[in-house]
Amino acid sequence: MKFILPARKPFNFTSVVNSHGWRQLAPFSYDEDANILCYIVQLSNGRVIELKIRDALDGINVETDKLDRAEQKEVKDKVTWMFGLDMDFARFYAVSGGEPKLRRAKQRSLGRVLRSPTVFEDVIKTILTTNTLWAATKNMTRKLVDRFGASSHGDTEKRAFPTPASIAASSPEVLKETIRVGYRAPAIHQLAVRVASGQLDLESLKTSTLGTLELRKELLTINGVGPYAAANLLMILGRHDFIPIDSYALKMVSHEWYKGEPITAREVEKRFKKWGEFKGLAFWFWDWAYNQ
């Protein structure tokens, strides 16, 4: 079956898909030529289905198996969250319009970042991006999905992202030895246990009324989540007051303003301070002179 989900204008499907590297991480896959984003999702009733998501007039087109009414609503809710279809960036475009390095933001409807359906998945993936190379992040995520993800009926190749319970039922040793997540194993296992047991409700963060500072404090209580990971997750949650400062950020800012000399996070903060609550967006979508 197929259905259309409307998006708040302006909206650009390709800009969301390419907003960061998530489309390369299982269970996402992306057909660049056809511009189709695929995602394997496990519904709350346990059913695993593949979603094929395409650009559509005024929104997105979702193609999947036949669904009953409840399943359809669940898919619509999940995809709406993943693409931030109801998000509004008018204020960001208004304040960034005079900055040449951000002029493309409005032109390309930038602002939304691609999300996973659950905050749990995005926290795990963010931890897997820390202190490692992108190729290793892709490997670890692939192995996690292959080992613990539920498969689509009749197709064991198509697996959803693991539930907290499925990871919690494993052990840090298995995560370390089989998934090769290294020292991250205790943090990932502990997070899965806390979420699976109901001790930690990560999904409530999607609609949290906490101020960004408080929300950041909450994220920093998660083992494996430091300043970079917290800022990245805040961006995903639609809070843009912090910059995810990693080695890439230091390199970009250094070449933009400091002739490639070594700099610290302080210089990055200084350069983007003026953007206030839009600091993260300004950094994320800055048109960098240095492009490597």
Place this chain on the structure above:
DNA sequence: GGTAGACCTGGACGC
């Protein structure tokens, strides 16, 4: 509050 060092994996490189 700032800093140094350990934690791990896997790719690049030299032999």
Place this chain on the structure above:
DNA sequence: GCGTCCAGGTCTACC
């Protein structure tokens, strides 16, 4: 094919 080096954030101990 093997060994070594290095990149990459978080956490802890220490000053």
